[in-house]
Amino acid sequence: MSNTILIIDDEKAIRKTLAEILSFEKYKVQEAADGEEGWKLFTQNVYSAVLCDIKMPKMDGMEFLKKASVYNPDVPIILISGHGTIESAVDAVKEGAYDYISKPPDLNRLLITVRNALDRHSLSKETKVLKKKIDKSVEMIGESEPILKIKATIDKVAATDARVLITGENGVGKELVARSIHAHSNRSSSPLIEVNCAAIPSELIESELFGHEKGSFTSAVKQRIGKFEQANGGTLFLDEIGDMSIDAQAKVLRALQEGKITRVGGEKEISVDVRVIAATNKDLLEEVENKNFRLDLYHRLSVILIKVPSLNERIEDIPLLVDKFLKDIAADYGQAPKSIDKKAIESLQAHDWTGNIRELRNVVERLVILSGKTITAEDVGSYVFQD
Numbered sequence: 001m002s003n004t005i006l007i008i009d010d011e012k013a014i015r016k017t018l019a020e021i022l023s024f025e026k027y028k029v030q031e032a033a034d035g036e037e038g039w040k041l042f043t044q045n046v047y048s049a050v051l052c053d054i055k056m057p058k059m060d061g062m063e064f065l066k067k068a069s070v071y072n073p074d075v076p077i078i079l080i081s082g083h084g085t086i087e088s089a090v091d092a093v094k095e096g097a098y099d100y101i102s103k104p105p106d107l108n109r110l111l112i113t114v115r116n117a118l119d120r121h122s123l124s125k126e127t128k129v130l131k132k133k134i135d136k137s138v139e140m141i142g143e144s145e146p147i148l149k150i151k152a153t154i155d156k157v158a159a160t161d162a163r164v165l166i167t168g169e170n171g172v173g174k175e176l177v178a179r180s181i182h183a184h185s186n187r188s189s190s191p192l193i194e195v196n197c198a199a200i201p202s203e204l205i206e207s208e209l210f211g212h213e214k215g216s217f218t219s220a221v222k223q224r225i226g227k228f229e230q231a232n233g234g235t236l237f238l239d240e241i242g243d244m245s246i247d248a249q250a251k252v253l254r255a256l257q258e259g260k261i262t263r264v265g266g267e268k269e270i271s272v273d274v275r276v277i278a279a280t281n282k283d284l285l286e287e288v289e290n291k292n293f294r295l296d297l298y299h300r301l302s303v304i305l306i307k308v309p310s311l312n313e314r315i316e317d318i319p320l321l322v323d324k325f326l327k328d329i330a331a332d333y334g335q336a337p338k339s340i341d342k343k344a345i346e347s348l349q350a351h352d353w354t355g356n357i358r359e360l361r362n363v364v365e366r367l368v369i370l371s372g373k374t375i376t377a378e379d380v381g382s383y384v385f386q387d
């Protein structure tokens with residue numbers, strides 16, 4: 001539906017003409033015979049643009065415009081004006097309508113206006129996506145005791161340079177804790193550089209972390225600055241540290257002890273001022289026992305320990321998280337947020353989440369797509385936990 005144009009006009013002949021012209025140009029269209037029907041469709045679907053007659057029974061075009069621009073200001077609305085309504089059309093443009101066309105519709109003018117309106121719509125959608133990518137929020141949602149404790153710890157440690165080891169299952173919010181510490185620290189105007197230690201093959205991790213000089217190995221065709229140097233003055237977030245090879249651990253230990261690094265294939269030592277925050281879903285002490293992790297590195301990293309509890313241990317935060325996700329998803333889709341009833345929330349709280357907030361967000365997104373305006377316990381039953 002998101003590429004569809006909604007045509008609202010009580011004059012069947014005009015409606016059909018517009019629909020035919022636009023369909024011929026390969027646009028998808030949907031029709032409504034009056035303002036009320038149009039409004040109903042508008043609230044149930046997301047359109048790329050709306051063509052709306054001004055003079056109509058039940059709800060007229062001006063009223064539709066007012067409501068629609070509050071409900072979803074991103075959808076351009078083109079008014080269709082008859083002889084007696086040109087003035088209203090001009091006023092409407094002042095009030096936020098995208099443009100107007102006159103009756104009977106002129107083919108070229110109609111197509112140009114629609115094309116421009118659609119361009120604007122896709123531009124504003126793209127801008128939103130980009131903004132969202134840049135603005136990785138560091139706001140931690142939750143009022144449960146463990147979350148309040150974590151927030152208090154973050155407040156205390158952020159301003160220090162103490163290393164922090166964050167533990168917890170997958171998707172519980174470890175990265176968010178790291179970003180929040182950085183954002184509240186004196187280093188926040190310098191970069192937070194993230195390295196996913198599990199994702200980098202062990203033979204490349206050294207060059208990734210410390211950089212390399214040109215020609216130091218076959219594929220080192222030019223000099224490269226490593227993550228430690230990139231994070232200079234800021235914070236280095238070593239995610240999945242439990243998956244780092246023993247070799248690389250020795251080098252990281254040295255960098256932490258001496259505050260200096262050497263690029264692969266390089267001679268000189270480079271001083272770096274980096275605060276290190278690490279995270280893992282593994283039990284590092286068990287890894288130490290199994291000889292997969294160095295105890296001395298563990299001690300260096302774990303000055304402050306933050307354990308992020310699984311969602312199951314703080315189900316009282318689920319309503320707040322769901323509310324936040326409903327708002328985020330609505331903003332992504334350019335829609336008004338859907339609501340969710342109490343029973344549906346209870347049913348989500350009863351689920352075994354194995355810790356995962358990412359999974360909860362996916363579930364909320366699925367519910368937003370598949371449910372009606374209000375998400376019910378039945379929706380949760382049929383769309384979420386069906387298997």
Ligand SMILES: Nc1ncnc2c1ncn2[C@@H]1O[C@H](COP(=O)(O)OP(=O)(O)OP(=O)(O)O)[C@@H](O)[C@H]1O
Binds near residue numbers: 139140142170239
């Ligand atoms: N308390 C919270 N409030 C709001 N959003 C949260 C919260 N905790 C986690 N999230 C969101 O849930 C998602 C997963 O969180 P994050 O990536 O921090 O988890 P993680 O523990 O680092 O995961 P992984 O172990 O897979 O690396 C992110 O989109 C994050 O923004």
